[in-house]
Amino acid sequence: MSGPIKKGYVRPLDLKHGRVDLGHGGGGRAMAQLIDEMFAAAFANEYLAPGDDGAVLPAPGAGERMVLATDAHVVSPLFFPGGDIGCLSVHGTVNDVAVMGARPLYLAAAFVLEEGFPLADLARIVRSMAAAARDAGVPVVTGDTKVVEQGKGDGVFITTTGVGALARGRDISGRGARPGDVVLVSGTLGDHGMAILSQREALGFETEIVSDTAALHRLVDDLLLAVPDVHVLRDPTRGGLATTLNEIAVQSGVGITLDEATIPIDAQVEAACEFLGLDPLYVANEGKLVAVVPGDRAAAALAALQAHPLGRRAAAIGEVSEDPNCFVQIRTAFGGRRMVDWLSGDQLPRIC
Amino acid sequence: MSGPIKKGYVRPLDLKHGRVDLGHGGGGRAMAQLIDEMFAAAFANEYLAPGDDGAVLPAPGAGERMVLATDAHVVSPLFFPGGDIGCLSVHGTVNDVAVMGARPLYLAAAFVLEEGFPLADLARIVRSMAAAARDAGVPVVTGDTKVVEQGKGDGVFITTTGVGALARGRDISGRGARPGDVVLVSGTLGDHGMAILSQREALGFETEIVSDTAALHRLVDDLLLAVPDVHVLRDPTRGGLATTLNEIAVQSGVGITLDEATIPIDAQVEAACEFLGLDPLYVANEGKLVAVVPGDRAAAALAALQAHPLGRRAAAIGEVSEDPNCFVQIRTAFGGRRMVDWLSGDQLPRIC
Numbered sequence A, B: 001m002s003g004p005i006k007k008g009y010v011r012p013l014d015l016k017h018g019r020v021d022l023g024h025g026g027g028g029r030a031m032a033q034l035i036d037e038m039f040a041a042a043f044a045n046e047y048l049a050p051g052d053d054g055a056v057l058p059a060p061g062a063g064e065r066m067v068l069a070t071d072a073h074v075v076s077p078l079f080f081p082g083g084d085i086g087c088l089s090v091h092g093t094v095n096d097v098a099v100m101g102a103r104p105l106y107l108a109a110a111f112v113l114e115e116g117f118p119l120a121d122l123a124r125i126v127r128s129m130a131a132a133a134r135d136a137g138v139p140v141v142t143g144d145t146k147v148v149e150q151g152k153g154d155g156v157f158i159t160t161t162g163v164g165a166l167a168r169g170r171d172i173s174g175r176g177a178r179p180g181d182v183v184l185v186s187g188t189l190g191d192h193g194m195a196i197l198s199q200r201e202a203l204g205f206e207t208e209i210v211s212d213t214a215a216l217h218r219l220v221d222d223l224l225l226a227v228p229d230v231h232v233l234r235d236p237t238r239g240g241l242a243t244t245l246n247e248i249a250v251q252s253g254v255g256i257t258l259d260e261a262t263i264p265i266d267a268q269v270e271a272a273c274e275f276l277g278l279d280p281l282y283v284a285n286e287g288k289l290v291a292v293v294p295g296d297r298a299a300a301a302l303a304a305l306q307a308h309p310l311g312r313r314a315a316a317i318g319e320v321s322e323d324p325n326c327f328v329q330i331r332t333a334f335g336g337r338r339m340v341d342w343l344s345g346d347q348l349p350r351i352c
Helices: A029-042 A086-096 A119-136 A191-200 A217-226 A240-253 A267-276 A294-308 B003-007 B029-043 B085-098 B120-135 B191-200 B218-226 B240-253 B267-276 B295-306
Strands: A057-058 A065-073 A103-116 A140-148 A154-165 A182-185 A232-234 A255-259 A288-291 A315-321 A329-333 A337-339 B055-058 B063-075 B103-114 B139-147 B156-165 B180-183 B232-234 B257-258 B290-293 B315-321 B329-330 B338-341
Touching: A029 A119, A029 A140, A029 B120, A057 A086, A057 A103, A057 A140, A057 B120, A065 B103, A065 B139, A065 B156, A086 A103, A086 A119, A086 A217, A086 B085, A103 B156, A119 A140, A119 A154, A140 B063, A140 B156, A154 B063, A154 B103, A154 B139, A154 B295, A182 A294, A191 A267, A217 A294, A217 B003, A232 A240, A232 A329, A240 A255, A255 B063, A255 B191, A255 B257, A288 B315, A294 B139, B029 B120, B029 B139, B055 B139, B063 B085, B085 B103, B085 B120, B085 B156, B085 B257, B103 B120, B120 B156, B156 B257, B180 B295, B191 B267, B232 B240, B240 B257, B240 B290, B240 B329, B290 B295, B295 B315
Parallel strands: A103 A140, A255 A329, B103 B139, B257 B329
Antiparallel strands: A057 B063, A065 A154, A065 B055, A103 A154, A182 A288, A182 A315, A232 A288, A255 A315, A329 A337, B063 B156, B103 B156, B180 B290, B180 B315, B232 B290, B257 B315, B329 B338
C-alpha cells in the first residue's frame, strides 16, 4: 500500500523553491504530503510508521517511573554557529529528561510554521533534528504541524516533549542540595548565548564562538555510574548559571558560594561579554551540566565528567552552605564577595 | 520555604492591566513569577509542585504500553462560542490519546506568548485549561513558557502533549478497518469549525453555533466496554470527517461508502455552510468520534454511544468495502453517488 500514490500527490514537494502555505496546516492532502515527504521521511522509525494520531510505545520497565519534560523552541536566528533550531529542539528536551536522572526514550515534536517559510530551510532544520535524534538514540515518534499566516509567527517554532524512564530509588531534584555539597559545571559557560548574540549584534570584531548545543544524557550516565548519589542535576539554559543556582538554592533552602577564579569561561566569550556589557553567568548554555554532589564525592564526580568529551573542561566551582536567605554569592578573584541575584528583566530574548 | 518571598517579587502580577513582556520568557525572576502566580497556581498538582525541569510520574501498569500524542494549538480567535484555546488544547490532546484506545494519564503544556498579550486574557485561558484538565481527570504535570516579540506570534500558541496507558492486547488503529465494518459518528458534524468561522466572517445572519470541544475519553471507555473489538477510532478535526475517512481508507487499504441521509448535521451549521459555500464533511470537529466496528457489533456500539451525553446524536453513517483504490464515496439523498476526496487547499486555516 503506497501512501503517496493513494493520496494522489500530483508531484513531489518542491524542496528547492517551495514555500510553506496555509494548506500545509489544513489537515488535507497538502499536509499529508508535507508529513510524508518531509517529516516521516526524515524521522522514519517503527513507532511513527503507522501514521496514527499518537504513537504506541513500550512503557518504562517494571519498577521504573516515567519522566515527562516539554520545551518550546523559538530561537532567533534559526541557524547559528554550531547548530540550528532543529538539533537544539532535540538537545534541549533530551537534557531536561537527563537532568532528572532519567534515560530519555522518546520525543514528540510539534511545529508551528509561518506561511511563506522556505521548504528548503524547513528541510534543513528537519534533517538536523533527525540527525540529533539519531545520534542521541531517542526517536521522534509522533508529531503535529500547524501553519499560521505570514506575520503571525516567525519562520518556525518547535515544541518537543520527551519521555524518559527513571530507575527505582533514583531521586535527583533541585530540592536535593545539602550544606557541604560541592557544585560542579561540565565546561565553559555562556557559549550558546554568545553564539546567538554574535549573529544578532554588530560585535565590531570577528569571533568564532560556537554554540555548545549537545545532548547530555551520556555524560549524565557516566557521572551517575561513578557517583550514584548525585543530589542535583540541571542544565543552565535561559538565565544561565546564576539563575539555575538561585533556583536550586530556593528549592533546597540553602546558600551557594562560588569561586570566581574556578568558573570556566572561554576567552572569546569573555571578550564578547565584556564588549556587550553582559555577565557570562547569566548567559544561556545548551550543552552544559550543573551537578551538586556530596563533598566527599566531588573528586570522583569531577573525574567522571572530565573523562567524557563533553566534560573535558569540567570544574568544581563552589559549595553549598546553610543559609535561610537562600543567597547565591561569589568570591571574586580579588578576595571580595558579591551577590549573584536572579536574572532581572530580559537580557537575551529568544535564546532558545 | 516560601518561593515568592525568597525569589523577591516586589508585587504580585497585575492580572488586570498587565501585559506579557519579553522578561516573562527570559528565564529569570519575571518568568519565575509568571510560572508561580499564573501556571502553578492554576494547574496545582503533586507532580508539578517540585518545580524541576521535568515531572516524575508513575509509569503505566505492568503489561500496559504507553501512548504519546502531541498537538500545537493556534486557533484564531482565541475565544469562541463554546470554548477557547485553553480548553481546546486539553481536549485536543486527550482525544488524540483516547482514540488510540488508551487511558489518558498526564499532559505537558508549552506556551509561546506574544509580547504585549494581556495577562488578563492569559489568565482566562489558563483557568479554562486547568478546568478542562480537572474535568478530564488528566493533570498538567510539566510545562514551558517562551515569549516572542510583538508581531512574531499571535497572542498565544499552546502545544500540549499527552501520555496514556494502553491495555494489553488492545489494537485500535487507522489500519484496522475491514470490509463489512460499519462506520459510526458520535454526533453532529462541523460544529467547531463553523463556531470559529462565525466569529471570523460576516455571516449576514445571527447564529448560535457553539463549538463541540470536549474530552472524549469517557465516551470511548463506554464504547469499548460495550464493544471491545472496535477496529478504528478517530476524532475528525482538521479536514473534517471526509479527510479522516480518506486517511482510514488509505491506512487500511479499503473503500468506504457513506449514506448522506444518515449523517447528523445541525440545521444552523448546515445553513451557515450553505451560505459560505462549505461542505460540512470537511469542517473540523473537536468533540466527535468516528468509530469503525465489525458489522455485527454496530447496533451495540451505536447504543453505547447514544447512552452517553456526548453521543446522543450518534449515527451509523456508512460501511467499509473492498476497494483497491481506497475511495471514499457517498450515496446522496437522491440516489446518486459521488466521490468524497481529501480536503484540497486550505479551506479553514487556524481552526484548532
